[in-house]
Amino acid sequence: MYGKHLYVISLYLLRQLIGPFILIMISLIGIVWLAQSLRFIELIVTRGLTFGLFLNLTILIIPKLTASIIPFVAYLSATIAFLKLSSESEIIAMSSAGISNFRIILAPSIFGFLLVIISFILDSHVAPVSMNKFKDLQNNIRDKYISSLFQEKVFSSPVSGVTVFVREIDKYGTLRGILIHDSRDPKKTYTVIAESAKIEKTPEGPYFSAINGNRQEINYENLSISLLYFDQYSYGIKNITNQEEKRFREASERTTYELFNPHEKLSELHQKEFMAEAHQRLISLLIIMAMIILGTITSLVGEFDRRISLKKLTYSAFTAVSLQLYVIATIPLIIKSTEIIPLLYAIPIIVIIIFLLLLFDKKIKMVSLISIKKNR
Structure with missing residues (x-):
């Protein structure tokens, strides 16, 4: 019977997480997509690019964009969902019913694991393919709409x-x-x-x-x-040789398997870039779990007080931004020194353990408090 109740609660918490996640994800993608689209609107109005090409260019950037913002959106959705549950005293009701924080955090962990799978598929397969098509389409535009690449009083490089x-x-x-x-x-x-x-x-x-x-x-x-x-x-303005050179695919255009196992001979810099891109994709999966747990424990750790909650929320948001910047910084760090790779994996793992220990620490304090009251 207890297992059935736990299943119902986990399902309820998952629904509370999925709603904000979808809403925030759609909103952020829409805002960033619109910002990116503004770069191409002038080409349609003044340079003669078709609306179909405009849609193709802007749609092809969505998978990469989605994969890059999943960690922070995961944090926001978990924070919003559990702050709402906490403000409505639902977390207190669950604790009073004997449901521990570790039982409560089970649903966010499952949700985080699902996001890890989605992010892995996007980053390793969908985004590289779409980015490759995006770059190919850019090259075709250079050939077919070469005049659209020039702007008045601006130095440009069509080739x-x-x-x-x-x-x-x-x-x-x-x-x-x-x-x-x-x-x-x-x-x-x-x-x-x-x-x-x-x-x-x-x-x-x-x-x-x-x-x-x-x-x-x-x-x-x-x-x-x-x-x-x-x-x-x-x-x-074509290449001087009559043979058309095959375009070199950048790291962002290759699957994770290709990054670890490139078919062609690469320069030392390209080897480091490929390795950095591959490891960043894997490290971001750990960051997703760290973000979802961080957003959850923001409401679970400590006693509920509006002033303390604001303070906790500030610390939590600062930590989330730091983790997001950490993901961005992994590529230049790996390019600079590949020896740092094990440390880059260790840091998010340690962060996750610390977040979980905060819940464990609260449980110890609660048990000690109950024991003291009984002794009295």
Whole structure:
């Protein structure tokens, strides 16, 4: 019978946690998604990108965004749920019925474990695939909507090694006062300056059709400089070689298995970046459990008092922010020194143990208090 009551209470607590979690998650994703979307709205209004491309770009960032905010949302949902239960004296009622804090924390632990599984799937598989598609789509936009990448009086780099500056873009899409600096060839550097230019799309790729200007070339082999004045000049912005290079997938675009077992040869820096990304994903799983327990014990530890509760809430929020910053800091720390990896795992485990000991400590104090009263 007691087991049935415990099951009902755990189910009730899970419902109390899931509601705030979904509400906060949707709200935060909506806010951040809207902030990210604002970067692309100008491209639709002034540069001709389709609404379909806009939706694709913004939707593909959601999995990575969701995975990154799960730890803090877990903390917020647990804190809000248990503060509500505490303010309505439901926690006191459970304690009076003989239900210990460890029984109460069972439901948040199950909820945290479910979030760990969801986060692992998102971080290890869904987010890397969506980020890879996002980067591929960005490259396609560079080719198909190359003119949308240029802004007035801003230096931009549509292709690695090429820098473009445009003084003005008129309503017909003509680029006026244009400078193109091309350093893709290690043996030669080209600089084109023209009064105006248009983007011409061909099967071979996009070209600048420049009018009234000059082309400067610096040859590093024979240390010579040549200058050519032109009335009209076509300048391709594809790679110099005819073979299209396969785009290198960054750490955020690879599954956790790929990060630990890369197929290609990598530089030392890329190896460290891959290792850092992989370990950050795993460490964040421990942080989720720490966050959910932290949010729960904020209401369970100590006596209920409004002033003390505010103080506890401040300490709790500070700890949660510190844990979130800890996750962010793991990548640069691992890149700097891989020897620190065991310590980075140990810290969240120790934090979880400390949080649980706080509950255990309260239980000892309660038992001691009851014993003293009986002796009297």
